[in-house]
Amino acid sequence: MTGRLRQPTGRYGGKSAGERQAERRRRFLDAALQLFGDSPGFRGTTVAALSEAAGLSTRQFYEEFHTLEDVLAVLHLQVNGWAEEAASAALAETRDLPLAERATAIFRAYAANVTSDPRRIRITFVEIIGVSPRLEEQRLERRSRWVDFICAGAADAVARGEAAPRDYRIAATAFIGSVNGLLHDWRAGWVDATLDEIVNELVRQLLAILRPTGWPPGA
Incomplete structure (x- = not known):
């Protein structure tokens, strides 16, 4: 993968694209703090597991990050x-x-x-x-x-x-x-x-x- 997926623009649910992106990023980081910092740890975590813990999809993960x-x-x-x-x-x-x-x-x-x-x-x-x-x-x-x-x-x-x-x-x-x-x-x-x-x-x-x-x- 050479880069992140294109992200939607415009407002949805009362939030701008930038606000939605910031919220997704925060949810991924909150989930990572739990999984990396507790169990199973960074080396035991997969993109799918992190996305599930964040309540988001793997597609949304790759819109924000390249790798774990x-x-x-x-x-x-x-x-x-x-x-x-x-x-x-x-x-x-x-x-x-x-x-x-x-x-x-x-x-x-x-x-x-x-x-x-x-x-x-x-x-x-x-x-x-x-x-x-x-x-x-x-x-x-x-x-x-x-x-x-x-x-x-x-x-x-x-x-x-x-x-x-x-x-x-x-x-x-x-x-x-x-x-x-x-x-x-x-x-x-x-x-x-x-x-x-x-x-x-x-x-x-x-x-x-x-x-x-x-x-x-x-x-």
């Missing part, structure tokens, strides 16, 4: 986008607070968003892994965006005199791996702790990175 991988790609970005919006909103609300309080609020907002639905964690940390070179590149690009988010926060802390000045990109990359692993294992039941305890541990790790032993000089 396209659906997973959109869903992965959507879940990450929700988490980024939550973290960015917390950052905006706490700009005038000290570093430790800012970091705690941001991680609490991020963790609460990601862990509020176990299907989101599975999409972000499990189902996206090893699907294809294309999705692996998307996953790493999205992780790089989170690294940029941490580095921007670190640069702001340095400018305020709250953190040691240095290049934080490698440290931020390692830290993001810790965040992902800890939240996944906690939600899977492998870590016996409350979400607040998880957030506090992440904040302690971040502050140790930003404020290493011996900083500030003479402390």
